[in-house]
Amino acid sequence: MLEKKQYWITLLVAAIAFFILFIAAYFIVMGRNKVVAPMAGQVVLEQQNVSKTLSSNQLQITRILPSTKILLCLQTNDQEKMESVTLNATSLLGLTEQELKERFKDCSIETFNEDEVKLLKTADLDSLAFKQTSEARSYALGVEGDEICIKEVVTGVVVGHIARKATDFSSYLYSLLLKESITITTMQKEALLKDASVLQRILQDYVGE
Structure with a gap:
């Protein structure tokens, strides 16, 4: 009879201990989730703010x-x-x-x-x-970097680039390009911007001068 009573007491103590451990583990896990959830939410919010900032900068x-x-x-x-x-x-x-x-x-x-x-x-x-x-002669060939460009005579503003290096031509033509002495008409300018081969025909007039 005594052994049976000890058995039930031991079983009751084990059940109480298990219940206490279960409750303790539950609160520990819930506490961690409460900490992790705000951190995860903060990370997501920060990522959204960064994305909004980048998008805003791109739109500006x-x-x-x-x-x-x-x-x-x-x-x-x-x-x-x-x-x-x-x-x-x-x-x-x-x-x-x-x-x-x-x-x-x-x-x-x-x-x-x-x-x-x-x-x-x-x-x-x-x-x-x-x-x-001098509206008909308001443009000139010049040099910007290594390439030949088209400039407005009065303002010096570059209005277009030609995919040809100035050093590809003779020293005489190169000096004229540097001085912006080769003037062209508006029609020649438009033709050059569409077809760089027009340059060769323009420069032929200055060969031998």
Whole structure:
């Protein structure tokens, strides 16, 4: 009888101990989940914030579009604006404001958005008068880096690049390119921008001079 009573007491103590261990383990696991859940939520929230920030920064980058109107405003040394020249946006497509600054180092940017870009350049009266009387010869071949480019005679603004190295030609032609002495018409400029082989025909007129 005594052994049977001891058996039931031992079984009861074991059951109580098991119950206590189960409760303790339950609260420990739940406590960890409560700590991990906020941390996981915080990580997800931080990732979402980073993604939103990156997306916002990407959306803030403004570039020149085909529909963007690009104006070059000329002013005299006394800061009196004289006239505005509309530039062809074809060779400037996709440029950001910083990239445009690097391309037009002698100009300041007054306005830069997808609708309108406004550049400001100081020019003297003699240059402006020359432009008004020489519309047919308002472009010249020049050198930018190693490549031949097309510049506006008055403003010096590069309006296009030709995929030909200036050093590929004779020293005489190279010197003319450096001096920007080879002037071209608007039609020749447009032809060059479409077909670089036109360059050879233009330069033939200067061979032997």
